[in-house]
Amino acid sequence: MNAVAGRQDTVLVAHPSAELYGSDRVLLESVRGLQEGGARVVVTVPAEGPLISELLECGAEVVLCRTVVLRKALLSPRSLPMLLPTSVAATWRMLLLLRRLKPQSVYVSTLTLPLWSVLPRLLGLRVVAHVHEGEESARPFIKRALAAPLLFASRILVNSRFSEAVLHAAQPRLRRRTTVVDNAVPGPPTPLALRREVHGDARITYVGRLAHRKGVDVAVEAFAELTASGSAARLDIVGAVYAGNEGYEEQLRQTIRDLGLQDRVHLHGFQPDVWPYLAEADIVLVPSRADEPFGNTAVEAILAGRPAVVSDTSGLREAAGNYSSVRLVPPSDPGAIAEAVEKMLAQWSWYCDLAAADAVTAAGRHSPELYRSRIAAHLLPSRGSYVKGKA
Structure with a gap:
């Protein structure tokens, strides 16, 4: 709860897909952490997918809102004529959603959602971006362009020291706002016995x-x-x-x-x-x-x-x-x-x-419980915050 306002914090979570791969599963743990911290969690995704039922099952609200999901293929002069009108339409939809929800914080999952890192910040909201990408071999221009919207974020979380190094090489000004938070990776519900003998049938x-x-x-x-x-x-x-x-x-x-x-x-x-x-x-x-x-x-x-x-x-x-x-x-x-x-x-x-x-x-x-508490501390002011490098 927000102790000052006496009401529940609303955190708007923006995610680029509704699938159930690595970053999608980590997102579920982020949502659970925010809920355990007492927040109302609303997740926006641009399309339908299996992630939605998982989010609803854990108690989050889900809103479809089409926006720009930035892929490397879009970072070229030929793509600009298509990207600009798409961005204008997406910005209007985002503004309507922000005006309706009035969130206290916005959590942007991955750096492929540039508008969600920029627009809420321009409206005076706290924005925490969580980077799950790190392509050292990508062209310098692409790396700088993908990381540039994060210059607007209040705080940046990264999932590994490798991702942190790639991000800082692209945008050195982000160093003081970045914290590494190891991914939550839930294990199997029960221990899985391993065969003690394998005879040519691996x-x-x-x-x-x-x-x-x-x-x-x-x-x-x-x-x-x-x-x-x-x-x-x-x-x-x-x-x-x-x-x-x-x-x-x-x-x-x-x-x-x-x-x-x-x-x-x-x-x-x-x-x-x-x-x-x-x-x-x-x-x-x-x-x-x-x-x-x-x-x-x-x-x-x-x-x-x-x-x-x-x-x-x-x-x-x-x-x-x-x-x-x-x-x-x-x-x-x-x-x-x-x-x-x-x-x-x-x-x-x-x-x-x-x-x-x-x-x-x-x-x-990779304890999910530890991860959830760290996410809540970064997003919910009443939970405090972690010192850089200690999360």
Whole structure:
């Protein structure tokens, strides 16, 4: 409660999608934290999706409000004629929503919603932006353009030290307003027992979006190397493409056919509950090609007590590199992935023990309860605030 006004604070939460991938699941924990802090939480998303039912179930209000979701493809001179009228129309819709809700604070989830970082601040509202992106390899102009709206934010939260470094390189003036808050990653509802014996029938699993940058095809090629010796291993792929990228899934299926793996590789599509699939897994692959700001899927594998083979890059290294049951491999290297899996299987009993210990460590490091309290402290004045660098 707002002790001064004697009424409940309203926090408007702006999120760029209604899916249920990494940043979407972290958003759910942010909403729960604000509710536990006594706030009325209203979430605005630009389109329908499975996230909405999850938000409603945890007690948040949801409002559809189409706005500009800034993708790199829009940051070009050719896109400006389309972007400007879209921004004008979106600004009007946002103004109407802000006038109706009269929020005390606005929480902007990800840096792809530039208008939500700017407009409420111009109206005198407190704006806290939460950055889940970090692409060090992007062109300097794009990185500066994506980060520029954050110059209006009152406070900026980032999900990793890697993301923080990328952000500050793009906009050094943001340093004094930035705090790292480790992602909340809820573990499985009950412990998932790991098979203590694997006899040539290893069950390998990938969980995440189907995209070239995620390296799903690299995982398939690595699996082909593993099965070349005649083992009875299988690969389960859990996830789907984003709208407009359907061609990647078609290409992935063609690769599976070309390698003769139709009976060994199973595509399960998007699944809102990944734990049953991780329960069936022996080893999890996180084969991203490109920079990742963090590594929620890697942490989920560790929380499930599964050894993981993870690309040695960016935020993935930060998220998973300090765990003994994780092997880091060069990105885009199927041979390295296959070799890492074979070494794990050769020392399987040892890796089972390492994975069990790592699951306990990860559960404390990514505690949803701790994360929720930190989010509430940053958004709700009555809860106080954390000192920079201590959150």
